[in-house]
Amino acid sequence: MLVHVKLYSELKRYAPGEDNVFMLEFPPESTAGDLLQTLKISEEVPRFILIDGILSDEKSLLTEGCTVVIFTPVCGG
Amino acid sequence: MFGWRGKILRVNLTKGMVYEEELNPQVAKDYIGGRGLGIWLLNKELDPHCDPLSPENIMVMATGPLTGTGAPTGARYSVMTKSPLSGGITCSNSGGKFPTELKRSGFDALVVEGRSEKPVYLWVNDGKYELRNAEHLWGMTTHETTNQLMSETDVKAKVACIGPAGEKKVLFAAIMNDRDRAAGRSGVGAVMGSKNLKAVVVRGTQKIQLADPERFKEFNRQILGRFNEEAKVTPIGLRINGTAGVVTATQNFGVLPTKNWQQGTFAGWEKIDGSELTKTYLLTNSACFACPIGCGRKTRVDELEFAGEGEGPEYETIYAMGSNCMVDNLAAVVKANYICNELGMDTITMGATIGCAMELVDRGYMKEEEVGRSLQWGDAEALVELTRMTGYREGFGDKLAEGSYRLAESCSHPELAMVSKKQEFPGYDPRGAQAMGLAYATSPIGGSHMRGDPAYFELFGIPKPMDRLAWKGKAKPTQAFQDHSAIIDSAGLCIFFTVRNLVEKDLEIAPTGVLEYMNAATGVNYTLEELAEAGQRIINIERLFLVKAGFTRKDDSLPKRLTEDPMIEGPSKGHVCHLDEMLDEYYAVRDWTPDGVPTPEKLEKLRISG
Known part of the structure; x- marks a missing residue:
């Protein structure tokens, strides 16, 4: 299945090419953790993972055509 | 008392009297201090139906028992009064160094009542206090006022003051301390201006006594040790990009208020995001007293049109003046923030009110002739110019100075003001x-x-x-x-x-x-x-x-x-x-x-x- 990936803030450097917005293909039942592994984003790297706008974690399942956004954790306002 | 000073300074501006009162220990325990102490006092002494800009209103500036103690982020004070924007109670708080200095000068809180005939400022110096003439300061910006007062009192003094916006009773005027920190919301600066109180200047060297300094120190060591260890593994987003980094989150959750809250995402968001601010205009981060985070942004803009130097913007400013007005010019947002700080205004209400005006024009409910200039979505120049005009209540700025609710209501469309209790929202769309x-x-x-x-x-x-x-x-x-x-x-x-x-x-x-x-x-x-x-x-x-x-x-x-x-x-x-x-x-x-x-x-x- 095809997944849209968008990397922002400190996570941009993990993009496989020059563009921080790209697509990746995964087998069914793949998780956000599999995506992180593909991009070589290790466990220590702080990140927020959003799948279709919902705060998710490594165990969250990817779905066909979903958008995964990963960026440095923030808070405040 | 330990933690608390046990003393309140009562300032009656009508009579020109300043005197001390004791803090009741039971009230201190039940209401803690700061915001709690302020509302306890207002509930007891203030007529809830009074005109907020009349001498009857009371303004409390109160620290808490942990302010200035060295507890991490124990640097804050609250301003409590009846708000001219909402007509209800308000509490606006701020950090920096002024609150700690106020407490070290000998007092937990100031209670300001009445109205002075002429502009004055309050000078509190290590337990001594006096009201001084401030006519020579009237009309000055918050930065000018701060510089002048430090030169005529003590170079180490800390200043909380109003700018021209507070003097002119802009309904969302702020009280600025340490130049660029703001008790920003609900028009506390307008209340101060209505009382002809230009500034409070404090200098204090009195240490705050703790009940159990060893236990306090040990707990502090544990908490800060844990915090610093965690910060090594997880760099603190707030230190890197300030609160401005929140743009990335709200945009991608679809809750970044855009076009006066007609949308939840903004096409130009990456141009106004925290990482862009860090890359372009950040000089260094800054911290309030005893803060291990340091989310403050010292910035400088060199582009001629929007040149300036100061602090900010915070996330809320970027939403209100950026996406909400569809302005993707970060330099303009930073500049409008500087103007708010120097004239003494709340950036949230300012940006939200301009966004509301843009929609009123867009829908034909208000003519551009009334504004006196073009006012289209995304107009960076209009954002900066209208912000300045509002601080001085010049031209159309006089209408903007009333906030978005009164502006939209005057056009018979109050539903276009994005407010609750007539006060504008921060930048998270609740849908x-x-x-x-x-x-x-x-x-x-x-x-x-x-x-x-x-x-x-x-x-x-x-x-x-x-x-x-x-x-x-x-x-x-x-x-x-x-x-x-x-x-x-x-x-x-x-x-x-x-x-x-x-x-x-x-x-x-x-x-x-x-x-x-x-x-x-x-x-x-x-x-x-x-x-x-x-x-x-x-x-x-x-x-x-x-x-x-x-x-x-x-x-x-x-x-x-x-x-x-x-x-x-x-x-x-x-x-x-x-x-x-x-x-x-x-x-x-x-x-x-x-x-x-x-x-x-x-x-x-x-x-x-x-």
Whole structure:
């Protein structure tokens, strides 16, 4: 299945090419953790993972055509 | 007393008298300090129906028992008064160095009443105090005023003052301290201006006595040690990009208010995001007294059109002046922020009011001739120019100075003002963060993210994540966050450190770390239940004041854009905010009547008298 990936803030450097917005293909039942592994984003790297706008974690399942956004954790306002 | 100074300075401007009063230890325990002390005093002494800009209004500037003690982020003070923007109670708080200096000068709080015939400033110097002529300062910006007052009092003095906006009673004028820190919201600066009080200048060298300094030091060592260890593994986003980094989150959750809240995403967001600010205009970060985070932004813009140097912007400023007005020119947003700081205005209400004016023009409800210039979405030059005009109440700025509600109402479209209790919202669209809507509607001061901020659990997963789109079950954690905010504001702490580091990691957010600091500092020996109850007491007495001022359930409202018009695009598409359903649940959790009034039994239990 095809997944849209968008990397922002400190996570941009993990993009496989020059563009921080790209697509990746995964087998069914793949998780956000599999995506992180593909991009070589290790466990220590702080990140927020959003799948279709919902705060998710490594165990969250990817779905066909979903958008995964990963960026440095923030808070405040 | 330990932690507290035990002294309040009463300033009667009508009579030109300044005198000391003792702080009642039972009141200190029950209401903590800061925000709690302020509302206790106002509930006792202020007519809820008074004109906020009349001499009858009272303004309290209060520190908390942890302000200036060395507890992490114990640097804050609160300004409590009746708001000219909302007509209800307000509490606006700020950090920096002024609050600690005020407390070291010998006082927990200042209570300002009446109105001086001529402009004056208050000079408090290590337990001595006097009112001084300020006619030579009238008309000066906040930076000019600060420089002048330091030169004529003490170069180490700290200054809280108003700028031209406060003098001209802009309804959202701020009180600026340490040049660029703001007690920004609800027009506290207009109240100060109405009293002809230009500034409060403080110098203090008196150490704050702690009940158990060894226990305090040991707990401090543990907390800061843990914090620094964690920071090594997880670099602190707030230190790297400031609160401006939140743009990335709100955009991708689809809750970044855009085009006066018609959209939840902004095409130009990457041009105004925190990482862009860091890359382009950041000189260095800055920290308030005793803060290990340092989220402040010292910035400089060199582009000729918007050149300047100062602090900011924060996330809320970027939303209000950026996406909300569809301005993707970061230099212009930074410049408008500088102007707000120098003239002394709240950036949230300023940006939100300009965004509202843009929609009124766009829909043909207001003519550009009335504005005196073109006013289209995304007009960076208009943003900067109208901000300046508002601070001086020049031309159309005189209308903007009344805030978005009065502006939209004058065009017969009050529904286009994005407010609750006539105060503009911070930058989280509650259609995609349901509890934020409940918090806006029930905040005692109107639209605010500082009276309980559910974005922490709905968007940032702190202390635990909760489904942002669900509305059932949101009343309880919202109530818990509101009570907790009341404790933080009253103790003199900052929410940024406290919510992550001084509470239990669940949605009840039991303030165990705060309790440890409070007891070591004050020696009062609160139980966890007593401290939690103090938070509830503060919320309930604020509510009581509002009820007496005539506020009811109908005022716990949101614009119909948020409750009836589904979000048209982005990750929150199709959702509305389910406020009414959440309100029923919320009043029940609070033991309030279905009309939002605290019951006599509840007030009695909390030992609150009318």
